Amino acid sequence: MSLSGPRIGRAHQQQGDxxxxxxxxxxxPHLVVDDAASAIDFYVKAFDAVELGRVPGPDGKLIHAALRINGFTVMLNDDVPQMCGGKSMTPTSLGGTPVTIHLTVTDVDAKFQRALNAGATVVTALEDQLWGDRYGVVADPFGHHWSLGQPVREVNMDEIQAAMSSQGDG
Structure with missing residues (x-):
């Protein structure tokens, strides 16, 4: 399978010939992983991703792939240290990730469980939060963190401030 049709981030219009x-x-987001083909399979199972295409290099590693997750494009590729000054850029090689990719979803409980069933692990348990969302964070098997949230109630800034202040009173 190769990338075909309009390129990511571009729209094409016919003008004459x-x-x-x-x-x-x-x-x-552009994710670097070990074993991009397996990562694609995971994202399809965990987040109902749609594969837009993949480009394998001569060694079979994916030098580019694109998915549609939650209506948006996510790009990924296998780790290619020679393209980054000899440095490995996966969360595993870096000792973790400072980035969390957030998905606002409906039916967050089912989507969170789906990610766990696909092989994700819980980073932050799914709970109702003071800002009005039901929210949790999972780590995928490749080291990337994904937060999932669903607005469940309206809150104003006074409520949030009061809730934050009361958290320090324990």
């Missing part, structure tokens, strides 16, 4: 490229602003 040529295609005009119209850039559409986008923000797409």
């Amino acid at each position: 040529t295609m005009a490229i119209n850039v559409e602003p986008a923000l797409s």
Whole structure:
């Protein structure tokens, strides 16, 4: 399978015999993993991702892949240290990740459980939070963190401030 059709972040319009490229602003996380093919399988199972395409290199490692998760594009590739000054860039090689990818979803309990069933582990248990969301965080088998949240009640800033203040009174 290869990437086909419009390129990520671009819209194409036919103008005569040529295609005009119209850039559409986008923000797409680009994940580096060990075993990108397995990561794609995990994201399909865990987050109902749709694979948009993959580009294998001569050694079979994926130099580029794209998925659609929760309506947005996520790019990923196998770790290729020679492309990063000889440094491995996976969360495992870096000792963790400072980034959490957030998904706002409906039916957060089912989606959180789906991620766990696919092989994710709990980082932060799924609970109702002071800001009005039901929210939790999982780590995927490749070291990336994913938070899942669903708004469940309206709150105002006074409520949030009061809840934060009362947390220190324990």
